[in-house]
Amino acid sequence: MRIGELADRAGVSVKAIRYYEQIGLITPSRSDNGYRCFDEDQLRTVAEIRALSEIGITAHRAGAFIECLDAGHEHSDECVSSLAVYRDTIAELDRMIFELTARRRQLQQRLHQSAGRTFDKEPTMTDYTTLPDGLPVPGDDGAADHLPGLRLPEVELPTSDGGVVRLHELGPGRSVIYLYPLTGRPGVDLPDGWDAIPGARGCSTEACDFRDHFRDLREAGADQVYGMSSQSPAYQAEVVQRLSLPFSMISDKSLAVADALRLPTFAAEGHERLYTRLTLVVQNGAIEHAFYPIFPPNTHAQQVVGWLQAHPRDH
Structure with missing residues (x-):
């Protein structure tokens, strides 16, 4: 299949497929006229990359999952290397949540302090x-x-x-x-x-x-x-x-x-x-x-x- 058809079937952009090719996640064959050609395995690969990105695993981290599929496993996370990526991503999310929670708390405190300074004491109801x-x-x-x-x-x-x-x-x-x-x-x-x-x-x-x-x-x-x-x-x-x-x-x-x-x-x-x-x-x-x-x-x-x-x- 051509790159446009792959993009349509996988639900991604042509630009994204070219990026996956650039970082080595997929390698298309070439037809006699020089056009890229993709097969069903590469469709599965692109679909897997997209599914991983939706849960926070970027394309740069998807290599372990693709290698697991290429090794013949039915699921991309049946390999130890894939589980390691899960753990690393969860650890990074925990760090981000901690930092964002602390930042939100600081903003909330400053909002309350500002409101207390801005509005005068109300002697009546x-x-x-x-x-x-x-x-x-x-x-x-x-x-x-x-x-x-x-x-x-x-x-x-x-x-x-x-x-x-x-x-x-x-x-x-x-x-x-x-x-x-x-x-x-x-x-x-x-x-x-x-x-x-x-x-x-x-x-x-x-x-x-x-x-x-x-x-x-x-x-x-x-x-x-x-x-x-x-x-x-x-x-x-x-x-x-x-x-x-x-x-x-x-x-x-x-x-x-x-x-x-x-x-x-x-x-x-x-x-x-x-x-x-x-x-x-x-x-x-x-x-x-x-x-x-x-x-x-x-x-x-x-x-x-x-x-x-x-x-x-x-x-």
């Missing part, structure tokens, strides 16, 4: 009183039914103010811990499809509602109020400062509490696991009440105040 229309309402799937009566796990977690909190040592008074997925920052995009996830949108509105009803919560019997997510303490510290929150945020980056208490979580773009919005009322180290599902989040603190007022603490 003007931008956070409302939610977009048409948000999906989360349904009650029973994922929190088992929580009342459970004791908090013996874990120590960092907080946004640089301290730590031992959940099993919160004391005899009532503590309110509202769990949320993640708080966005001005100028930093939320994950794609965020608004389509029931209950995901509204973390800033919820934080501001707890801020503006913090005194009501205390007067209704809450000795302590915390927000909690899997975001880092530094990230949460920026939110506390920007939104003027009168309470600390707890950081549970490994979702240890979710695992210990079998709390509901969900995934979003760029986030393998996030806390599903849920609020716990805790007394004497045990969960007294769980609010779940929560909607709308921008009035949830008022819901908690109402429950505390309707269920005064036994002294």
